[in-house]
Amino acid sequence: MDEQLNYAPCGFLTLSEEGIILSINQTLLTILDYPFEQVSGKHINTILTVPAQLFYQLYFVPLVKLEKQVEEMYTSLEPRNGKAIPVLINAHQRTHNGILVTECVLIPMRKRNEYENELLIARNAAEEALLAKQKANADLEIALSTLKGKQEELLELNKMNQQFKVNTQRELELARKIQETSLTSPIVNDQIQIESHYKASSELSGDIYGFYQIDQHRYGIIILDVMGHGISSALITMSLHPLFQRLISQGVSAETVMKDLDNHLHSLFANHEEARHYCTAIYLLVDTAQQRIDYVNAGHPPALWQDTDGKQYPLHSTSIPIGMFEDASFQTNTFTYKRGGRLLLYTDGVMDPADPDYLSPILKDHRNIPITKLKDKVIQSLNRQKNVYHKSDDECFILVDLK
Known part of the structure; x- marks a missing residue:
């Protein structure tokens, strides 16, 4: 746990x-x-x-399943001292x-219960005074004044809660913008053209990519997907970004890039095993x-490689995800190509739950259109999936034309 x-x-x-x-x-x-072990x-x-316990079994469990x-x-909750602690659970x-x-997120409600109990006592006191006619008007005014004071306290607490939500949303939006600034811009020259698409499912994403021109003829292209979503995954992607940017820009081998990223994740969680995250990734070193x-x-x-004739070759996994096991080895595969081929790299948020190979015909059916228009075709297909499956996941893909 981070x-x-x-x-x-x-x-x-x-x-x-269970x-x-x-x-x-x-x-x-x-x-x-309680100690953790207990x-x-x-x-x-x-x-x-x-x-x-009864409420959990009769209401919580069926509601979660449904x-x-x-x-x-x-x-x-029942702590060690046995005094019940009221909580709200999401x-x-x-x-x-x-x-x-x-x-589960559990928010203690002790303060709120205290205020509600005090309000209830004040209201009952006022009602008893009116019904029994045992108290003078002065006592009634005091009770009403107490009630008003507690209401004002609750209003102030609600105001503070709303401000907290606004501030949190503002901070998340700023973090999202910072994350997006790390993404690389398209590359277009007479050797290669690289386009990309990135869309987070929430404010922050566990997907990240980068592509860089190393020298006159070499380019490095990487795409990663950290397990999970949200803040924890986004923090890990941002810690990986400067490392893979430096490694790729130095022109080191594909195996070295993956090994150093793997070592980084293991060192990151060396003393926090419960917070460990792993990451899937694919890196390509292109020599034009x-x-x-x-x-x-x-x-x-x-990833999917498509040659000039429309024949396609999937670039399957060659090793385990990074950050999973120490001393893992990473195998490099190599192939040569003819000019005019096309590459597609993507994260699992781009895949169709009903048809994992649906991207293949999109590339084949539109192999003669410009890469920017092909990018629009893939995005249109993703939008149709959302309408059908109502899914929410990070979307990230890269298209490459080798001229």
Whole structure:
């Protein structure tokens, strides 16, 4: 679990399909006053009050299975001292590394309950005064004044919450712009033309790419997809970007690029195994003078090479994803080409759930149109997929014409 999430101002935990606690952040452990070893691998009932255990089984579990998410559900935790802590829980279910998990954010509601209880007491006091006629008008005014004061406090808290949301959204938008500025611009000359498309599913993306002219005849092209989405994945892509930019610009081998990126990820999580992320990637070193391409595919969807006759060759994976196992080896494959061929590299957000090979006929049917128009054809196809499958994923692809 990364440092920012581990000490976030709210509780966070991940559950298995059976309700076993797979991960839990330090904030929630502090609230519960439990050590990590006492709750990790235990059923969530370990930290729930008895009523909350029933509520979890009767309402939370069926709702997650039906809608894949839960929004603002009220429940209560039982810390070490046994005093129930009311919380609001938001959750969503997804598949992570082939395992169905439920990620939960828990927000303690102790202050809010205190204010609501005080408001309820003040209101009851006012009603009792009116019904029983046991209190004078002065007492009634005091009760009403107390009620008004608590309402004003709640309004101020709501105002602060709204401002926090606005500030957070502003910061995420700035981070998105910073991330997009790192992306490279198209390359067009008499040897090669490279175009790209990038669209994040949320404010920040786990996809990143780069292509660079190394010297007069050599070009380096890379595309990466960090596991997951959002802030944690985006932070990792931004840490990888300056490294692969430097390596590619130096003209090192394809195998060296992947090995150094792999070492970087292992060093990044050396002391935080629970926060470890892996990354799929494919790197191509194109030499237009020798008409040769060296490439390494580290667990990434296969790039597609199409020669001048329209015959296609997928560039399948040659090794495991980077950051997965230490001392991994990365195999370089090489092929030569005739001028006029075309390349397509993409992340899994561009793939069609019903037809993984749908990109192949798009390239073949439009092999004679300019690459910029081909790019528009692929984007149109992606938009149609969204309407059919209602999917939301990062979109990233690169098109290359070798003249």
